[in-house]
Amino acid sequence: MTEGIKEEIQTRAKERKVVVPGEVVVSGDEYLPGEYTRREGENILAIKFGLADISGRVVKIIPLFGAFIPRKNNVVIGRVTDITYAGWLVDIDSALSAFLPLEEAPRYVNRSEMDAYLDIGDVIAAKIWSAKSKSVDLSMKGRGLGKLEDGFIFRIIPSRVPRVIGKEGTMVNLIKDKTGCKIIVGQNGWIWVKGKDMDSEIKARKAIEFVADNVSINGLTEKVEEWFEKYDGS
Amino acid sequence: MAVKRSDGRAFDEVREMSAKVGVIPNADGSALFAFGNTIAIAAVYGPRQLHPQHMQNPLKGYLRVNYDLMSFSVYDRKRPGPSRRSSEISKVTEWALSPAIYLEQFPNSVIDVQIYILQADAGTRTAGINAASMALAHAGIPMKSLVCSVAIGKLDQDLIVDLTKEEEDFEEGEGATDFPVAVLANTNEFSLLQMDGKLPPERLNEVLELALKVTPKIFEVQKNALKACVGGKDE
Secondary structure (H helix, E strand, O other): OOHHHHHHHHHHHHOOOEEOOOOEEEEOOOOEEOOOEEEEOOEEEEOOOEEEEEEOOEEEEEEOOOOOOOOOOOEEEEEEEEEOOOEEEEEOOOOOOEEEEHHHOOOOOOHHHHHHHOOOOOEEEEEEEEEOOOOEEEEOOOOOOEEOOOOEEEEOOHHHHHHHHOHHHHHHHHHHHHHOOEEEEOOOOEEEEEOOOHHHHHHHHHHHHHHHHOOOOOOHHHHHHHHHHHHHHO | OOOOOOOOOOOOOOOOEEEEEOOOOOOOEEEEEEEOOEEEEEEEEEEEEOOOHHHOOOOOOEEEEEEEEOOOOOOOOOOOOOOHHHHHHHHHHHHHHHHHEOHHHOOOEEEEEEEEEEEOOOOHHHHHHHHHHHHHHHOOOOEOOOEEEEEEEEEOOEEEEOOOHHHHOOOOOOOOEEEEEEEEOOOOOEEEEOOEOOOOHHHHHHHHHHHHHHHHHHHHHHHHHHHHOOOOOOO
16 A cells, blocks of 8 residues: 555545445445445445545445334333233334243243233333344343333444444443443443432433534543533533 | 526536435335425335235345325325325336345345435436435345436437426426436436326437436535434545
8 A cells, every 4th residue: 555545545544534335435346345335336325324434445335314223232221012921022112022931031930921921011121132024033141131110212323322222332331330320231222320319310311412413523521521511510 | 498497407417415314213224315396205124024914026036015195295195005106106216216225135034115205396216216216225135236216208209317396297398207216326227207298209318318427416415414324524
């Protein structure tokens, strides 16, 4: 790679451009099409509406909108919609409903008392242990997973979850520290918040919504700290 | 060009376009698109589970479009509810949009698109397709490209672009001709060709070339509206 190309790649990486489907993100044989892009001759085109991210030679799109697509090992928050003989059906706000088998409950549950453990309408945090094109299977075995009691849940656009969590959880930990709330962020965009009082819960929700509304801003963590100062001042 | 158009436009000039994305907060994606006095809004829901279950396809998702005129959109009140005309336009809109969408990524699912015409002054299906393709992009649906649509028409023997109702009803000479066209943006692929009227077959290429000349302008409007909704800068 020549110096000129290297420089160009670096400057492009800094300004994340908003692209629409069918728009040329970059052109040149030195680039490789990554997630949500395709190659057409020399050009690399976007196939989703979002931010173009060029790291090194790989070009990918970070979607800004869109429904949740279940992937393995995602932690999601869902609501029980039905009880079958072998487990629970859970609505995880995606095109497919998910299944939580009886064996994947964290403790032994008697088949005749399934509704006493998890009833229709109960909210759970679970992990996806397999996501096929026809079915999604959940597990509740693991740290932080299980039935969610008290607190409240709300929804954000699923594609903004990574920004709410931040790099290695920095953003959500910041919000936890500042509000003293317990927060579970599901990859499907459902967020559960539980604090010691209503005010801190509302504060946490507003902070998360602030993050979700400003995903395309650089240096968001500092902006959130500023936001907290302003919120506490008013 | 022998005739002058009543609103002073050039033969290849579309009416003033306006577009806005994110007009319906409860939808997964939504957009408004207007050609002059024709205003269309589109809302996209999904991908979500398809019911009835026997319509589910394990290989491919299903695009379900519903187009309708609001009862106040035309001069004589339109009786609300589906009609022969609206079901036809829903179907052709479905066909116009589906080549642009990677439907195979959504087995057993449906993507619902609702298109409503708030104000009609000819070219409603084209405005609806433009709005729907923006709404689909806004909903994060993977697409080959946006779909741009425009109606080509004829005043006697002269081809014109984006007819108004007045021009559509111009019966003199060869008679009124309306030729709605949809193009996958930045390609030469047509996903919708319809005709109502008379056109000599040898002039078909002229129509298609005219369409390819104006659709990039529509794409610009769609692109800028999408970028404006995330505060991205217009280029």
